Ligand code: CP
């Protein structure tokens with residue numbers, strides 16, 4: 001039997017280091033097949049539900065194209081299209097979708113919702129982002145690091161900004177599992193939750209990853225191989241925007257912070273979407289309101305030669321394809337690969 005058969009992909013901590021490395025490497029392999037136009041229809045004849053309570057560009061597109069490339073039919077079920085979240089419970093929705101679809105992607109708010117979908121649907125469920133974790137993003141991000149540096153173990157990744165959001169959590173735990181040294185540079189009130197830190201520290205015992213939490217952004221990036229940032233206000237957050245911008249301004253990724261790495265080879269990553277000042281639908285942009293040149297990242301470094309953000313975005317496709325094919329595909333991945 002395929003080692004990953006019928007497993008859900010809900011959070012990184014559920015997977016061993018060897019399993020995460022396998023999914024990263026399989027993503028690289030599938031990327032080569034796609035570039036060489038070699039068909040890989042591991043999900044021929046399957047149907048996939050794409051359940052989105054929050055908006056998405058990359059995750060929705062990646063799941064749609066990945067399912068299509070794998071020979072499956074993807075069906076988008078947005079929050080305004082179905083009864084879920086209004087007239088019908090998560091458990092009933094899980095049972096119904098599981099009786100018709102072969103796999104379910106979910107993006108939304110509570111981690112509990114994606115866990116319930118997995119428990120009650122009886123089919124693999126893939127977490128396309130919750131308030132707590134963004135695991136499919138991790139396979140793409142560490143794939144990008146591996147493409148750039150050839151290996152993961154021993155690299156140093158600095159994440160600066162909101163250390164308490166889904167990206168902070170996922171990067172902290174995944175890096176710790178993979179033996180990547182991880183630095184989180186955030187103001188005190190946005191440092192990661194102690195429970196997440198404990199999970200990462202536990203993982204680091206085996207991997208040898210070094211974990212640093214600091215309020216000093218320059219100390220966080222010093223000597224780093226990669227700097228990572230994310231939006232300062234995540235989807236669905238109801239916060240004092242002015243206070244958040246003020247707290248995070250010292251953590252802006254700009255030319256000065258990039259120079260503080262002391263290296264010319266440091267790369268920049270961002271899960272995207274990134275905040276730019278043309279995004280305001282009405283009225284003033286956040287930059288104008290708070291009289292700042294940019295929020296989490298300045299345009300010069302975002303578009304500069306060290307930025308791999310669009311390679312990283314493309315890798316979402318290959319990573320998601322890897323996760324779907326491994327857990328639901330008609331292929332053989334032997335258990336013996338994962339015996340330690
Ligand atoms: N990085 C990411 O998840 O992007 P989307 O919100 O566009 O899916």
Ligand code: NVA
Nearest residue numbers: 165167234235271272
């Ligand atoms: N922290 C961001 C990630 C978006 C991919 C959010 O949740 O909005």
